[in-house]
Amino acid sequence: MFYAAPVPVANDFNVVHQVSQRALGEDHGAGPSEKDPQQLIVKEKMFSWGGNNFEIKTLSGGRFGNNLFVKGKAFALIDEMVLLDGVTKKAVAVCRRKFNILGQTFQIYSPKPLYHWQRPSGSSYMGRQLYTFAKVERSPLSTTQKVTYDNETSASMTITRTVLRWPKKRVVHRHGKTAAFIEGGTWTGNFNTYRVTVNPGIDPCLIICLTAICDEMDE
DSSP states (O other), X not given: OOOOOOOOOGGGGXXXXXXXXXXXXXXXXXXXXXXXXXXXXXXXXXXXXXXXOEEEEETTSOBOTTTOXXXXXXXXXXXXXXXXXTTTOOEXXXXXXXEETTEEEEEEXXXXXXXXXXXXXXXXXXXXXXXXXXXXXXXXXXXXXXXEETTOSSOSEEEEESSSSSSEEEEEEETTEEEEEEEEETTTTEEEEEEEEEOXXXXXXXXXXXXXXXXXXXX
C-alpha cells in the first residue's frame, strides 16, 4: 500500500501522449504542448485571505496562459478550489472535495462538456452549470491517488509518491507511462511551492488541479 514510485529520468519527459480528451485550458491559452515538456511553478500565496490560493508561473517567471491562478475557499460549507482565467475572471475548472468512509474524493468540474452528449452535473459555479470532468480518489493509508475521467470506467491516471519523506515528489502516470512530475519542497524553502513538469500531450491545467488537490489532501 505504501508503494514509492521511482524518480523519472530525463527521457521519461520526452514521452509524447496522444491527446484523447478535451483540455481544460484550451480556450485560455493553456493547452497541452505538442512536442516539448512544459515546466511550471505552482506557488501558494502566503497570508492570502479566503483559503488556499496559488499563483502559476512558467519556469522563467512569465505568466501561464491567460495569467491563470487557483483560488481557494476557506470557512465555507463547500471545500472548493477554482482555477481561474486571470484576464476574463472566468472559471477554467472547479475542484470540490467530498469525504467518505473510504477516504477522500475530489470532483473536478468544467464549465464546458467533456464530450458532446454529456449532461450537466447538477452543480454550478457563480450561476453557471458545471460538467463533471474527472474525479480524484485516495483511500485511507494509501500514498496513491487515482484519476478517472468522467467518460472512463476505470482510472487512466495515477499519482504516486516517489519517496515517503520530504521534500514531496509525485509522479503522474497515464496508462503506465510518465505524464507529469510534481516536486515540492526545500529547493525553494517553502513546502507549498511546487515545480511541475508536464509531458507533451498532457493537459497542464489538469495537472495544476491535481497539484492543488494533492496539497489539500496532505493537510
